[in-house]
Amino acid sequence: VKDIRLGMAGLGTVAQGVLEIINNNGALISQRTGLQLRVERIVARTARPEVDLRGARFSHELSDLYNDPAIDVVLELIGGETDALDLINQSLLAGKAVVTANKAVIATHGNEILLGNTKAPLKFEAAVAGAIPIIQAVQSGLVANRFEHLLGIINGTSNYILTAMQEQGARFEDALADAQRLGYAEADPTFDVEGVDAAHKLTILLALAFDSAFDFDHVYVEGISQVTPADIRYADELGYRIKHLGIARQVDNGLEARVHPTLIPKEQLLANVNDVMNAILVRSDAAGDTLYSGPGAGGSATASSVLADVVRVARILSGEISSATASDPTRAEIRILPITEVCAPQYLRIPARDEPGVFAHVANVLSNHQISIEAAIQKEPRSRDAIVDIVILTRATVESEVVDAVREVSAIDHVVGPIARIRVEALD
Ligand SMILES: NC(=O)c1ccc[n+]([C@@H]2O[C@H](COP(=O)([O-])OP(=O)(O)OC[C@H]3O[C@@H](n4cnc5c(N)ncnc54)[C@H](OP(=O)(O)O)[C@@H]3O)[C@@H](O)[C@H]2O)c1
Numbered sequence: 001v002k003d004i005r006l007g008m009a010g011l012g013t014v015a016q017g018v019l020e021i022i023n024n025n026g027a028l029i030s031q032r033t034g035l036q037l038r039v040e041r042i043v044a045r046t047a048r049p050e051v052d053l054r055g056a057r058f059s060h061e062l063s064d065l066y067n068d069p070a071i072d073v074v075l076e077l078i079g080g081e082t083d084a085l086d087l088i089n090q091s092l093l094a095g096k097a098v099v100t101a102n103k104a105v106i107a108t109h110g111n112e113i114l115l116g117n118t119k120a121p122l123k124f125e126a127a128v129a130g131a132i133p134i135i136q137a138v139q140s141g142l143v144a145n146r147f148e149h150l151l152g153i154i155n156g157t158s159n160y161i162l163t164a165m166q167e168q169g170a171r172f173e174d175a176l177a178d179a180q181r182l183g184y185a186e187a188d189p190t191f192d193v194e195g196v197d198a199a200h201k202l203t204i205l206l207a208l209a210f211d212s213a214f215d216f217d218h219v220y221v222e223g224i225s226q227v228t229p230a231d232i233r234y235a236d237e238l239g240y241r242i243k244h245l246g247i248a249r250q251v252d253n254g255l256e257a258r259v260h261p262t263l264i265p266k267e268q269l270l271a272n273v274n275d276v277m278n279a280i281l282v283r284s285d286a287a288g289d290t291l292y293s294g295p296g297a298g299g300s301a302t303a304s305s306v307l308a309d310v311v312r313v314a315r316i317l318s319g320e321i322s323s324a325t326a327s328d329p330t331r332a333e334i335r336i337l338p339i340t341e342v343c344a345p346q347y348l349r350i351p352a353r354d355e356p357g358v359f360a361h362v363a364n365v366l367s368n369h370q371i372s373i374e375a376a377i378q379k380e381p382r383s384r385d386a387i388v389d390i391v392i393l394t395r396a397t398v399e400s401e402v403v404d405a406v407r408e409v410s411a412i413d414h415v416v417g418p419i420a421r422i423r424v425e426a427l428d
Helices: 013-033 082-093 103-116 134-141 156-168 172-181 196-209 229-237 299-317 358-368 399-410
Strands: 002-009 035-043 057-059 073-076 097-100 147-153 240-251 254-265 277-284 288-295 346-353 373-378 387-394 420-424
Touching (some): 002 299, 013 299, 147 196, 156 229, 156 277, 196 240, 229 240, 229 387, 346 358, 346 399, 358 387
Parallel strands (some): 002 035, 035 057, 073 097, 254 420
Antiparallel strands (some): 147 277, 240 254, 346 387, 373 387
16 A cells, blocks of 8 residues: 555635545545555645644645645645646646646646646646546546537536526526525625636636647636526427536537537436536547536535546556646647637527517518528517517527627517527537
8 A cells, every 4th residue: 555645725615525535435545546545734724623634734835735745746725826826836846746626727727837847747627527527538438539529517506596597487696696595606606607617617628628728718608697587488488498508519610619508408318407416418429429417516526536636646656657638738729619600509589569570570680691490489478568579499500690680680670678599509
């Protein structure tokens, strides 16, 4: 049995999960891997006397970790960007392997970290979809495949909110307040509900699956704050659920990289992944469709992935496996399509006065833009204001054409209020 000496930055949710798993399953891990995981040092801003540190030394200076010769692997579990980035860089420079759960740092600084580091392995399984071993699946289980797409629910907070809106007919604001009360959403939920967190994760998946650099700046990002209970109801009538998806797809003229609310057929497994659960559907040439589902957050769930990475880096350090892993930041950038060039079916909800000829007028504008209608519903007028919702599902159309058509439809005399537009994934 070989000792692996860990230095852990942070003593919050994930770090405590790491301590708990080592406490409960350390002997099992040792039996399976021949590795004895020992937390030598813990560095955090605030001490937590209620947490059993299992004999680890505690201090407040992050440099204590990379300056300590008795540490083999540094676990970066503090979150944030500046201090975390510095800790990762300094630790790698000092020749220590690093395991991080920090998607923001990898998505936005991954290239510079990898280019500056030739000395030690860096792993970040926990940064994408918590407990789900999706990076391991992409880099190992499916290594013999070319990827067509990876798409999935990669933000538990947004999924919780959309599920509540679906099941209880709740408004976005009420479902968000509920998620905050239950601890599923932060006090400042912007990163989660506006799609930034999902875009960080998608950036990482895209780079690994398509062997490219991390390119967060070109990922299209849209959150769920504009989704209304009416859209969820109409989608349901049309046979769809609305999910917040991250989509990475190889198409003829480049890569699609986009994060936004999406209608997906309700009989699909992905449409039935609810609450805070995550799921990623991978389509690759040899394996076909494979689906990965599980908890995308939580202390022990995330720590499960952190410790899987610890075992992996220990094997690299012992020479058992090679460290060639992460994306290739030197590779010529693969072109990520601007959203205007993406081709997808679209859901449109057009509020209009209940006057004769409005639907025909709308259909005419769409037809002038070569947009075919797949399905349409027109509801009875809302009680007092005599406004009807014209709901249209289009066939796959280039986004720029739909944007132009929607602008034109907005100008039609009896069309009132903003037009809702949500992309559709047929998943066939
Ligand atoms: N929680 C999850 O379910 C989850 C899932 C996937 C990935 N992650 C990622 O895992 C990382 C950690 O998340 P978490 O939920 O465990 O966070 P957390 O509960 O807020 O814990 C963060 C810990 O780091 C300490 N810390 C923060 N900045 C520090 C600094 N500059 N120097 C020293 N200590 C510092 C905090 O101290 P104080 O207590 O004094 O603030 C706290 O002990 C993040 O990158 C997050 O994105 C989390």
